[in-house]
Amino acid sequence: MDLQHRNNVKVMGDGPATLIFSHGFGCDQTMWRYLVDHFTGRFKVVLYDLVGAGQSNLGAYDKTKYDALAGYAQDLGEIIEQFASGPVILVGHSVSAMIGALTDRQVPGRIAAHVMIGPSPCYIDSNDYVGGFKLEDIHSLLDTLDSNYLGWSSTMAPVIMGAPGQPALGEELTNSFCRTEPEIAKQFARVTFMSDNRKDVTGLTTPTLILQSTDDLIAPVVVGEYLHAVLPNSTLCLVANVGHCPHMSAPSACSEAMDSFLSPWVRTHVD
Amino acid sequence: MSTDAPSLPDPQTLFEEAPCGLVVTKEDGTILRANLTFSHWIGFSQPELCGKRFQELLTMGGRIFHQTHWAPLMQMQGSVAEVKLDLVHRDKRTVTMLLNGVRREHASGSFYELALFGTTDRDKYERELVKARKVAEDLLREKTATETALQNAQDELKSAYEIAQRRASFAEQMVAIVSHDLKNPLTAIKMASDILARGERTAKETRMLGHISQSADRAERMIADLLDFTLAKVGSGIAISPSTVDLHKVVSQSVGELRIAFPKATLLHNAIGAGRAYLDADRVQQIIGNLVANSVAYGDLQQPITITSRQEEYEASVSVHNQGPVIPQSLKAILFEPMTRGTETDSDARSVGLGLFIVREIAKAHEGHVSVDSSTGSGTTFDVHFPAIDADRE
Numbered sequence: 001m002d003l004q005h006r007n008n009v010k011v012m013g014d015g016p017a018t019l020i021f022s023h024g025f026g027c028d029q030t031m032w033r034y035l036v037d038h039f040t041g042r043f044k045v046v047l048y049d050l051v052g053a054g055q056s057n058l059g060a061y062d063k064t065k066y067d068a069l070a071g072y073a074q075d076l077g078e079i080i081e082q083f084a085s086g087p088v089i090l091v092g093h094s095v096s097a098m099i100g101a102l103t104d105r106q107v108p109g110r111i112a113a114h115v116m117i118g119p120s121p122c123y124i125d126s127n128d129y130v131g132g133f134k135l136e137d138i139h140s141l142l143d144t145l146d147s148n149y150l151g152w153s154s155t156m157a158p159v160i161m162g163a164p165g166q167p168a169l170g171e172e173l174t175n176s177f178c179r180t181e182p183e184i185a186k187q188f189a190r191v192t193f194m195s196d197n198r199k200d201v202t203g204l205t206t207p208t209l210i211l212q213s214t215d216d217l218i219a220p221v222v223v224g225e226y227l228h229a230v231l232p233n234s235t236l237c238l239v240a241n242v243g244h245c246p247h248m249s250a251p252s253a254c255s256e257a258m259d260s261f262l263s264p265w266v267r268t269h270v271d
Numbered sequence: 272m273s274t275d276a277p278s279l280p281d282p283q284t285l286f287e288e289a290p291c292g293l294v295v296t297k298e299d300g301t302i303l304r305a306n307l308t309f310s311h312w313i314g315f316s317q318p319e320l321c322g323k324r325f326q327e328l329l330t331m332g333g334r335i336f337h338q339t340h341w342a343p344l345m346q347m348q349g350s351v352a353e354v355k356l357d358l359v360h361r362d363k364r365t366v367t368m369l370l371n372g373v374r375r376e377h378a379s380g381s382f383y384e385l386a387l388f389g390t391t392d393r394d395k396y397e398r399e400l401v402k403a404r405k406v407a408e409d410l411l412r413e414k415t416a417t418e419t420a421l422q423n424a425q426d427e428l429k430s431a432y433e434i435a436q437r438r439a440s441f442a443e444q445m446v447a448i449v450s451h452d453l454k455n456p457l458t459a460i461k462m463a464s465d466i467l468a469r470g471e472r473t474a475k476e477t478r479m480l481g482h483i484s485q486s487a488d489r490a491e492r493m494i495a496d497l498l499d500f501t502l503a504k505v506g507s508g509i510a511i512s513p514s515t516v517d518l519h520k521v522v523s524q525s526v527g528e529l530r531i532a533f534p535k536a537t538l539l540h541n542a543i544g545a546g547r548a549y550l551d552a553d554r555v556q557q558i559i560g561n562l563v564a565n566s567v568a569y570g571d572l573q574q575p576i577t578i579t580s581r582q583e584e585y586e587a588s589v590s591v592h593n594q595g596p597v598i599p600q601s602l603k604a605i606l607f608e609p610m611t612r613g614t615e616t617d618s619d620a621r622s623v624g625l626g627l628f629i630v631r632e633i634a635k636a637h638e639g640h641v642s643v644d645s646s647t648g649s650g651t652t653f654d655v656h657f658p659a660i661d662a663d664r665e
Contacts (some may be wrong), residue, residue: 026339140332242299
């Protein structure tokens with residue numbers, strides 16, 4: 001199995017520790033472009049696409065394997081094994097934060113720390129837990145994905161209109177960003193939003209930085225607080241941001257918070 | 272410059288009444304301005320819209336989609352186009368719109384400029400298409416499953432057929448071996464009783480030797496019947512080797528032999544037509560033997576048994592008629608099935624119930640058929656018809 005091809009793995013930068021960036025539902029590794037450059041001087045950086053997303057090998061998409069987040073967690077474990085050196089810090093956005101936690105459970109001790117951006121262990125409300133969504137909301141999402149089927153399946157990604165004052169993205173990027181096979185997108189949406197990983201995260205002692213947007217529909221503040229409460233070695237950092245992608249809309253606030261959290265793993269300069 | 276050119280409405284009117292919804296938002300989605308067209312479509316007044324976040328106008332699914340797909344797209348690419356969204360009208364009904372959006376940098380900052388088009392009817396059509404595609408996919412899956420099931424069934428049938436074939440061939444061999452092996456001791460019994468009969472015997476001894484001889488003959492016929500039955504029922508069918516024969520001669524010879532076998536019966540032979548036919552002579556004699564034996568067993572021996580051989584343009588036939596009790600209707604239906612016997616079987620009746628079955632099978636082997644007619648006035652007639660196939664062969 002060629003992992004590089006399967007997950008479109010990109011390795012850059014150099015440092016004593018490895019940062020692995022794992023994107024969330026809906027996008028691919030290009031979403032890290034505002035954040036990555038900040039770290040390549042001090043860390044080895046690994047980027048990859050989840051199978052089914054971006055420029056991953058769609059032929060490797062196995063409906064049974066990826067019918068649970070554990071399938072993606074297994075892939076991440078294999079990527080760590082092959083591409084990481086030194087302590088490994090996972091930077092996971094949204095659902096990838098939970099994929100990282102599952103990988104941590106699969107290979108205990110291999111992961112030194114987590115940076116979770118907009119994480120949620122469970123999206124659907126139940127009893128005294130508030131996830132922010134009801135089951136019918138998730139069905140409404142699947143319906144929205146369905147109704148964009150025609151437009152999305154022909155071109156795979158929304159048509160790009162030249163935006164004034166925007167540096168044009170390379171052809172490669174514009175054609176792949178947010179590109180997902182509709183059937184895969186729907187299954188991934190179902191797997192993501194129906195998952196309940198509260199048991200997996202509870203009591204996980206790996207040091208964890210939770211980057212929580214102040215206003216995020218997908219992962220409300222109350223969910224960030226829940227995670228902070230169940231992860232014994234966690235730090236909750238609120239980032240003033242509207243939306244689910246602070247690493248895109250507030251990249252400097254994110255990198256600042258990460259810098260201080262990551263300081264134990266940066267090479268100390270002896271002058 | 273022509274003065275005839277109608278003057279365009281002012282830009283303000285063009286914006287407000289454009290044939291599409293126009294919305295300007297901050298990067299976080301807060302609506303700064305919305306035109307009248309959009310305001311009418313969504314049911315909120317312009318002042319109500321200002322300050323609201325655009326995503327608040329979406330269905331919950333649309334909001335998640337906004338967060339996971341088009342907000343990052345706007346961020347990354349500065350534009351999205353042809354994204355279909357469900358918006359919620361003030362009166363709670365869903366309004367489907369198609370959205371194009373760009374991020375534009377102005378001196379005062381970045382804004383998202385959105386154009387929206389009503390697409391409710393087109394949306395219905397597209398949903399029909401998606402539904403039709405799903406139906407097609409389901410049907411394809413169903414077809415594939417059916418084909419697999421059919422293939423499995425065929426495989427099972429094939430292996431069942433092979434097993435049946437092996438069993439049939441085994442049964443055939445078994446019966447052939449048994450009947451062959453039984454023939455030898457029977458021949459020995461017959462020879463011994465013949466030799467004994469040549470000497471001086473008391474009346475009682477002669478009678479007993481007669482029984483031995485008759486019983487051995489019966490046993491021999493039963494073995495032959497059993498062999499035919501096995502061939503017809505589980506094996507490859509009763510084999511015939513037809514040739515051009517004189518039907519009348521064949522029947523006459525048979526009747527002669529039967530007169531000796533059944534001395535108490537009166538056998539008459541009628542020959543009608545020329546007589547040339549293409550048949551298996553031994554098998555025809557077997558038919559007559561079986562039918563006459565039946566007549567002797569069940570008919571009235573005070574009356575003659577009439578055997579008729581007939582040859583006409585398109586067919587040849589042999590029939591055996593006797594006067595006797597009528598065959599009950601219930602028995603008629605199963606008369607030619609194996610193991611069927613008449614009700615008044617006396618202990619000396621010859622068969623194990625295979626005689627008529629074998630008659631039918633021999634007729635079938637000749638592509639002919641057998642029928643029976645039984646009534647109080649005219650007695651019982653078995654009629655075996657052979658089509659005149661290849662009668663002119665040679």
